[in-house]
Amino acid sequence: MTALLSVRGIEKSFDRNRVLTGIDLDIAAGEVVALLGENGAGKSTFVNILSGALGRDAGRVVFAGAETVFSTTREAIDAGIIHIHQELSLIGSLSVMENLFIGDYRTGRSGIIDRKALAAASRPLLERVGAGHIDPRRTAGELSTAEQQLVEIAKALSRNARLLILDEPTASLTPHEAAALFAVVRELKSRGVAVIFISHRLEEVFQIADRVVVLRDGGVVSDRPVAATSREAIIADMTGRAFALGAMPPAIVPEGAPLRLAAEAIGDGAGIGPISFELRAGEILGVFGLVGAGRTELLEMLCGKRAIKSGAIRLASGAAPASPTAAWRSGLALLPEGRKTNGILPNLSVEENIVVARRQAGGGLVARGSERALADRLWRTLGIVAAGPGQPIRSLSGGNQQKALFARCLAADPSILLLDEPTHGVDVRTKGDIYRTVRDLAGEGLAVVFVSSELPEILALASTVMVLAHGRRTLYAPRAGLGENDVLSAAFVEAA
Ligand SMILES: Nc1ncnc2c1ncn2[C@@H]1O[C@H](COP(=O)(O)OP(=O)(O)OP(=O)(O)O)[C@@H](O)[C@H]1O
Numbered sequence: 001m002t003a004l005l006s007v008r009g010i011e012k013s014f015d016r017n018r019v020l021t022g023i024d025l026d027i028a029a030g031e032v033v034a035l036l037g038e039n040g041a042g043k044s045t046f047v048n049i050l051s052g053a054l055g056r057d058a059g060r061v062v063f064a065g066a067e068t069v070f071s072t073t074r075e076a077i078d079a080g081i082i083h084i085h086q087e088l089s090l091i092g093s094l095s096v097m098e099n100l101f102i103g104d105y106r107t108g109r110s111g112i113i114d115r116k117a118l119a120a121a122s123r124p125l126l127e128r129v130g131a132g133h134i135d136p137r138r139t140a141g142e143l144s145t146a147e148q149q150l151v152e153i154a155k156a157l158s159r160n161a162r163l164l165i166l167d168e169p170t171a172s173l174t175p176h177e178a179a180a181l182f183a184v185v186r187e188l189k190s191r192g193v194a195v196i197f198i199s200h201r202l203e204e205v206f207q208i209a210d211r212v213v214v215l216r217d218g219g220v221v222s223d224r225p226v227a228a229t230s231r232e233a234i235i236a237d238m239t240g241r242a243f244a245l246g247a248m249p250p251a252i253v254p255e256g257a258p259l260r261l262a263a264e265a266i267g268d269g270a271g272i273g274p275i276s277f278e279l280r281a282g283e284i285l286g287v288f289g290l291v292g293a294g295r296t297e298l299l300e301m302l303c304g305k306r307a308i309k310s311g312a313i314r315l316a317s318g319a320a321p322a323s324p325t326a327a328w329r330s331g332l333a334l335l336p337e338g339r340k341t342n343g344i345l346p347n348l349s350v351e352e353n354i355v356v357a358r359r360q361a362g363g364g365l366v367a368r369g370s371e372r373a374l375a376d377r378l379w380r381t382l383g384i385v386a387a388g389p390g391q392p393i394r395s396l397s398g399g400n401q402q403k404a405l406f407a408r409c410l411a412a413d414p415s416i417l418l419l420d421e422p423t424h425g426v427d428v429r430t431k432g433d434i435y436r437t438v439r440d441l442a443g444e445g446l447a448v449v450f451v452s453s454e455l456p457e458i459l460a461l462a463s464t465v466m467v468l469a470h471g472r473r474t475l476y477a478p479r480a481g482l483g484e485n486d487v488l489s490a491a492f493v494e495a496a
């Protein structure tokens with residue numbers, strides 16, 4: 001077997017932080033390799049080097065028989081290495097079709113962009129990734145995270161890929177959308193395209209990969225055919241020890257707990273609602289639904305980001321917030337979905353990112369020393385991996401950025417916590433940390449609304465489950481007594 005890609009001794013440091021300590025890897029044409037490891041293990045750094053986005057300190061890369069040093073991503077793309085980044089990178093103000101054909105606009109005789117031709121050329125690309133429902137003329141920024149992801153993949157396929165690198169492509173896809181993506185991957189594989197696939201969802205690895213490579217602390221710790229490994233072996237390789245999430249006792253709403261929030265038939269006048277529910281101190285309301293079911297819109301209504309056109313919200317702490325800033329002041333903290341577009345302050349340090357919400361919530365000045373102590377404490381509780389609280393947040397690994405945003409919510413000392421897909425892109429160990437933190441906080445009386453598209457997570461964590469479909473509530477019941485099928489069938493209810 002001759003390798004399409006052959007990598008030897010790749011090393012990379014950022015200042016004195018040694019991130020890659022000598023990576024060796026061979027990939028054959030038509031092979032799908034899963035690249036796994038905990039948050040901060042060096043996965044994104046490694047693939048950024050392969051695709052010319054980052055330089056390396058040492059090591060060799062042979063691609064398609066030629067020794068290569070890509071100094072720009074353009075050179076890598078021309079050689080057939082296509083990299084879909086962990087953070088979405090569509091241009092939000094352009095249309096879908098403009099994003100698909102950036103730098104390759106079709107122009108008519110007059111030299112003006114031929115929008116009809118562009119739309120027509122876009123449709124088959126979108127259909128190939130199961131996104132035929134997306135109108136190519138829509139503005140990319142208006143699409144959901146999942147839809148943007150699919151457009152990015154469609155864009156990659158419009159080029160002549162020989163090696164496709166997918167850095168956590170399924171983090172924001174539903175199981176249905178992920179299955180469509182896997183069909184695309186299988187089709188590419190059958191045409192000899194090699195794929196590097198990064199994911200924190202181990203079940204996906206067994207569906208799609210031929211080989212599993214695990215990174216730990218910047219080095220390869222195992223490289224095995226998928227048939228010769230197991231979930232347990234992979235987790236042990238990633239963490240350096242046998243590790244289990246550990247079953248949590250079922251969550252129940254404490255008897256007589258005070259009401260924190262009541263939503264009375266709220267609707268946004270644009271397809272979401274009417275939705276009603278109550279939230280008590282110590283309750284964890286798990287909200288499940290397919291992408292587009294209205295989960296994010298519901299959270300936006302709760303925190304004053306989206307106007308409520310019918311019904312009303314009553315808060316124990318006062319009037320319903322009219323804006324996100326007012327929400328922080330009334331003790332509502334929101335962890336939004338999609339960290340790049342929502343809320344990260346990329347040029348500030350991790351510490352600044354953590355304490356910013358507390359300043360907003362307090363509305364006044366807080367002593368610098370106490371801010372530092374708070375950031376330090378949350379940093380340790382959540383096990384954020386970085387050089388220190390002063391590091392710019394944009395240079396943290398994706399999962400660690402997510403932990404820092406979670407810390408920000410906690411720093412505001414809220415009475416109601418709204419979490420939108422809080423475990424996107426975090427590794428198994430950190431998921432456990434987040435679950436335990438949420439449970440502990442609920443035990444102290446915090447009320448939590450927890451949106452997730454991972455059913456096991458909803459079932460493990462929630463004391464009450466609400467399912468949305470097509471903007472309506474299709475199930476609302478205590479967690480105890482609910483099975484997987486009850487929740488799934490409520491999510492797949494047909495539109496009325
Ligand atoms: N530009 C940078 N400057 C400084 N440090 C960086 C930079 N990019 C990455 N790092 C550091 O390199 C380490 C590895 O990060 P990387 O993003 O490769 O991890 P990862 O395995 O992709 O993690 P995740 O699963 O969270 O996405 C982290 O400790 C991160 O803080």
Ligand SMILES: [Mg+2]
Pocket residue numbers: 043044045086167397398399
């Ligand atoms: Mg990464």
